[in-house]
Amino acid sequence: MTTILIVEDEPAIVELLRVTMETERYTVREAGNAETAWRMIEETPPDLLLLDWMLPGQSGLALAKRLRQQTRTKALPIIMVTARTEEADKVAGLETWVDDYITKPFSPRELKARVKAVLRRLTAEASEAPLQAGLLMLDPVSHRVHYDGKPLMLGPLEFRLLHFLMARPDRVFTRAKLLDTVWGDDADIEERTVDVLVRRLRRALATHHLDAKLETVRGSGYRWNPERQNDATASS
Numbered sequence: 304m305t306t307i308l309i310v311e312d313e314p315a316i317v318e319l320l321r322v323t324m325e326t327e328r329y330t331v332r333e334a335g336n337a338e339t340a341w342r343m344i345e346e347t348p349p350d351l352l353l354l355d356w357m358l359p360g361q362s363g364l365a366l367a368k369r370l371r372q373q374t375r376t377k378a379l380p381i382i383m384v385t386a387r388t389e390e391a392d393k394v395a396g397l398e399t400w401v402d403d404y405i406t407k408p409f410s411p412r413e414l415k416a417r418v419k420a421v422l423r424r425l426t427a428e429a430s431e432a433p434l435q436a437g438l439l440m441l442d443p444v445s446h447r448v449h450y451d452g453k454p455l456m457l458g459p460l461e462f463r464l465l466h467f468l469m470a471r472p473d474r475v476f477t478r479a480k481l482l483d484t485v486w487g488d489d490a491d492i493e494e495r496t497v498d499v500l501v502r503r504l505r506r507a508l509a510t511h512h513l514d515a516k517l518e519t520v521r522g523s524g525y526r527w528n529p530e531r532q533n534d535a536t537a538s539s
């Protein structure tokens with residue numbers, strides 16, 4: 304049974320979130336502010352948090368940061384619910400703290416899709432199932448990467464970066480987020496180190512003409528695009 308904790312202060316939105324989640328047969332719990340949510344999570348962590356940004360008292364973002372700092376709740380899936388009025392640059396940095404976000408007003412269908420995608424991603428990671436993009440195969444158990452049966456030689460950091468990105472195709476990640484994922488939160492490393500690592504990973508991918516799949520998104524960060532082909536590969 305999957306439990307969703309809704310943290311939201313507007314009754315109408317709570318209702319919409321609750322009804323939508325219940326049609327998916329999730330068990331729903333509710334909290335009207337961050338403090339109540341914190342206590343409920345301490346007691347029994349839910350499987351996923353639908354977290355409003357603007358709450359009375361402590362904000363949803365502050366709660367997310369607090370949860371990420373605790374070993375027990377570090378990996379708790381969080382989808383942030385934001386309003387259009389929130390500043391674009393702040394929203395862009397959100398992915399450092401939450402798994403995904405959805406902007407009000409949203410349709411029940413969009414909400415369901417986001418929740419399912421986050422839960423599915425976690426299941427895939429937990430099961431350590433091999434990840435695939437065309438002929439490229441990454442095996443999280445043996446830490447091996449193959450292309451068309453031929454091994455791809457990667458260092459541990461390159462492997463971790465590729466693993467993270469392949470598990471989350473088509474999503475843009477900031478350097479800060481990637482830094483945190485590959486090196487861990489405590490690492491005191493500059494963000495441009497991420498660029499160096501990306502270059503190394505691209506060089507390894509280039510041996511099989513796969514480097515175009517690791518895209519640079521100007522002003523934002525990086526994205527794994529499994530559909531993208533190197534120009535040379537596409538024309539041959």
Ligand code: CA
Nearest residue numbers: 312355357358
């Ligand atoms: Ca609110």
